[in-house]
Amino acid sequence: MEKLIERVEYNTKVSKVTLKKVVDQPGVAAEIFALLGKHGLNIELISSCSAGQKRTDVSLAVLDSDVDEVVKILEAFCKKFGVEDIYVDKDVGMVSIFGENLSRQPNVASRIFRIISDKGVNIEMINASMLVMNIVIDEKRIMDVVASLRAEFLI
Numbered sequence: 124m125e126k127l128i129e130r131v132e133y134n135t136k137v138s139k140v141t142l143k144k145v146v147d148q149p150g151v152a153a154e155i156f157a158l159l160g161k162h163g164l165n166i167e168l169i170s171s172c173s174a175g176q177k178r179t180d181v182s183l184a185v186l187d188s189d190v191d192e193v194v195k196i197l198e199a200f201c202k203k204f205g206v207e208d209i210y211v212d213k214d215v216g217m218v219s220i221f222g223e224n225l226s227r228q229p230n231v232a233s234r235i236f237r238i239i240s241d242k243g244v245n246i247e248m249i250n251a252s253m254l255v256m257n258i259v260i261d262e263k264r265i266m267d268v269v270a271s272l273r274a275e276f277l278i
Contacts, residue, residue: 126277127276128222128231128272128277129222134217137217140197140210142181143210144205146205146206151181159197164192164193165189166185167183169182170183182248187213220257225255238275239258244261246260247259
């Protein structure tokens with residue numbers, strides 16, 4: 124039997140930066156990344172969802188060491204695009220779940236989300252690809268969630 128998940132890692136040195144009510148139009152994400160890239164800043168994770176109101180919230184997970192600089196740089200972006208507000212949450216961490224079979228197996232995402240839910244932990248951001256799922260949650264709950272995921276899938 125193939126393993127669904129090969130490893131579960133975590134990073135408690137990230138913060139979530141959310142741009143509230145960004146104009147929902149082509150090129151906005153490109154502009155955000157160009158602006159941050161120009162300053163040598165990396166984004167660990169991005170999550171966005173349009174509500175169909177021509178505005179969207181864009182959340183970024185950034186390293187704690189970069190968060191103040193990211194916010195300072197994005198303040199100019201906010202003025203240009205009429206962003207309502209920037210919200211920063213420094214009390215988050217990111218769980219990364221790796222597995223070649225992660226996307227090939229039905230129901231694995233629901234199992235992961237159920238484990239997190241059963242711990243009473245709210246998911247703040249999710250990003251998934253064929254091989255990796257990243258989940259941002261309350262930093263204080265990281266170790267509990269990681270231990271539960273490892274017990275379920277790796278032991």
